Amino acid sequence: MDGHDSQDSKQSSADMTVFVQNLLQQMQSRFQTMSDTIVTKIDEMGNRVNELEQSINELKAEMGVDGSPSPLPPSKLNSDEEKKEDGSA
Template identity: 75%
Template sequence: MDVHDGEDPKQSSADMSVFVQNLLQQMQSRFQQMSESIVTKIDEMGSRINELEQSINDLRAEMGVEGSPSPMAPSKQISDEVKKEEGCA
C-alpha cells in the first residue's frame, strides 16, 4: 500500500477531473435536450395558433361576416390591419 499512497493524490485528482468532466457533459446533454424540447413545443404552439387563426377566418367567411355590417366590424378592421402587416413582413 505504500506504493499506492504516493500516487493516490494524483490518481484522486485525475478521478475527480474525469468525474467533473462527465458531470459537465451530462449537464450539457440534458440542457441541449431541454432546449430542443422547448423549441419543438414553441413551434407546435405556433402551428396550432396558425390553424386556429385559419379556422376562425373560415368560420367568419361561412357566417358572412366579411360581407355584412355587424358589431364584428371593428375586429374585422383589426384583422385586416394584421393581414396587411403580415403581408409587409
C-alpha cells in the same frame, strides 16, 4: 512517503477531473434535450395558433363578417345580457 502521497494526490485529481467532465457532459446532454423539447413544443403551439387563426377566418368568411362589427346591434346585446343576469332568459 512523500512520493506515495504525491501519486495518490495525482490519481485523486485525475479521478475528480474525469468525474467533473462526465458530470458536465451529462448536464449538457440534459440541457440540450430540454432545449429541443421546448423548441418543439413552441413550434407545435405556433402551428396550432396558425390553424386556429385560419379556422376563425374561415368561420368569419362563412358568416360574411370579415372584420365588421357584431351582427347584432348593441342595444340587442345589452338586453340579452340583462335577461341572463335576471335569470329570465
